Amino acid sequence: MTPDGATIAGLVILVLALVLSTYLVLQSRLTIRRIAQKHVKSARLLLQELKHE
């Protein structure tokens, strides 16, 4: 049985939402770890430091 358009679209959205959520969580994990190793203070300095890495 061939899946219809709605099924394919639904699966694509489902997978994309899950992948994006997973990416954001992993990226957050990395950010927390990188910031924990620094001794900088403000959001401005952190962004600059993270950008240079």
Added chain:
Amino acid sequence: MSSQPQVSSEVSRDISFSVLLMMSFGMTIGAGIFLAVGFGFGVAGVGGLLVALALNGLLAVCTAMSFAEMNSAMPGSSGLYDFGRSAFGRGAGFMVAWVEWLAACVAGALNAMVAAFFLSRALVAAWRDVFGAMPLSLLERIVAFLLAFGFVWFHYRGAAETGRSGIRFVYAQMILLPLLAIGTIAWALVQPVRFSNLTPLFPAGWAGVLPTMAFAYAAFAGFEVVSRAGTEAIRPRENLPRAVIYSTYGSVLLYLLLACASVVAYRPAAGGQSETAWQALSSSGVWMVYESFKGLGLSGFLLLGVTVGIASISALHAAVYTSTRISFGLGRGGLLPPRFAAISPHKRTPWVALHFTGLMILLAMMLFSVKGLMVLTGSLCLLLAIGVNLSVIRVRRLMGDELIYGYLLPWFPLLPLAVAGVQVVLLVFMAGVSPVPWLFALAWVVAGIAYYRLYGRCHAVQVDADLQVLEAEETRPTEGQYRVVVAVANPDTALSLVRATHAMSQAKHGTVEILHLVTVPDQVPMSDADQYLQEGKEAITEMKLYLARELPLSFTIRYCRNVARGIICGLREKRTDLLIMGWRGRTRSRGFKLGSTIDPVLECSPCNVVVIKQVADKAFKRVFVPVAGGPNSAFALEVAAMLVDRKDGIIVVLNVRSGGEAIAFNAEQFIEENAGSIAFPHERVHSKTIDSKRVVDTIVDEIESDANACDLVVLGASPRSLLNPFVGETVVNHIARRCNRSLVIAQKAGRLRSWIGAWL
């Protein structure tokens, strides 16, 4: 001489990451997901339900990230109230707490009713002779009342001194929920016919996805309880964000598994052709999960009952704790009547706040059905989530340079803005799901605003506010009069600003106010800032001696933690049209382009800004205005016209063409277009256009050349990016740093920019 031993006090930090994670899970996962699965399956089918849960999960993760950033920057805060207050002021903080208070009470009522649904059926099954004759709906209400009353009593007895006391429930819940989900799916693998329940995936099309997302949102909220443990958490800047983000993500995965399990638990009719699972179960509404799990027999059904019961009771426990704490805090802060802060002398618990919370839970149970409570909770949670997403933007913009961050969310501020936008859409869709609770939520917000204006604002206890004006000679300009504020941290700087200020205020027929900023160290409470009063007064007296002879002035001393934030708040309060401030021409602060005060002020100012460097007290004969057609070029020309010597001065509009411009700039045309807006003879405004690839070098050479005799340079500030103000180096900044002449940087407040700046 005997010396007294010094006694110091400190808070014990003993809440580990795993406990934080469990606390967050416990408050997030309650009965809501079981109701959401039932509702979503009915209106959207299994495919629509899974898509809605996954998209909601994405929204929840993004909101958790905003919350995590706030928590990492303010780990000692008491949660959403503090976030709202820091970002938007005390009124907004009160509204956040007001909404959160009702949300917690309604969530308590919801969980009590879901637990009662299962418990009453278990009672009927076990003691049919006793309970069988009683109408089931009546029995459910009685059990729900008893549960709510029992938990209020439990808290009154002082059994729950901290939010950690429910952790045992959460551990049980975290074992049972995955067991229920994975066990059911594994059981379906043994009986593959159950997977036929998954088809059709979208029996009702896509129309049900957004209502399902709106209805299910309440199941993803609750992680804010973690912020209250900030003062006791180990390494809070690291662990609070991790706990919030991981628990939300874990909940999303668990919910998807539970949704699949709830569908495959249904046993299809023999032959399997008569009706689909969707047709059979969609009429069950929010209780679809209950009907579906009957297909697993007694053991599966019992497992569901125990799991939902524990999840509901865990969430009920946390809800009573949260709502009591919020109302107690509001009472103590004077925002609710002081009775709410009363502590029982015997039990040492906040008995008024607790009993009022119990009353609200009972009222909610009487007024609304389970579906109505779910919609009401979801609407309130969406409002709070929108508040968090806007607060994170504003706090980073206003206080990003002074807070210590342990986590920064990516794609700032686009991500929180987009998420808040989607949440507004969901809030609108929520009205379609059940209008009465939605309207009740709206009425609660309106009532909160009215209450705050009539009572809360007048009775609020003064706290360690971020800013405080101690001395002010208030001159109230007439409505519509141009208001010029000169911000000075150093009296010596003020003297160099006299001529420029005079010229600009004269040109606009405006009033001038000198705003002297005195910083108070973080360690000193604002209530003790009086000791800095003398320092501020001396500075003001010195300024008065010189300035008051030249200009009609008023003076204000403003005490603040951070000069930039003090200036910006002052500009907003005074509805200023133009800010003038001095610049020493260099920055010692790492990470700033022009300076740790000027950069944030230029980024966040709600009004026009003129930054002045080395402007001598003399008439300017040749004023250079390098322009490239940016939004501040016209304002730079206007400022130049105000400052140039009106008798025989000239203005040179300088344009360097590198050849890479998308649209060729015509300096002559620019002068023509702006001739009307500057009060200066047109014939004394000259243009000079140079072709060169090295734009900055050429402009600096022209300015510094002795042959040109330039004695003042006016630059239009490069527009900062609203999306990311922290990145990028601009031509203007390069020129400003290299220029040795007197220099002015002018930035005009755009209408959109001012509006966004005022709110975010």
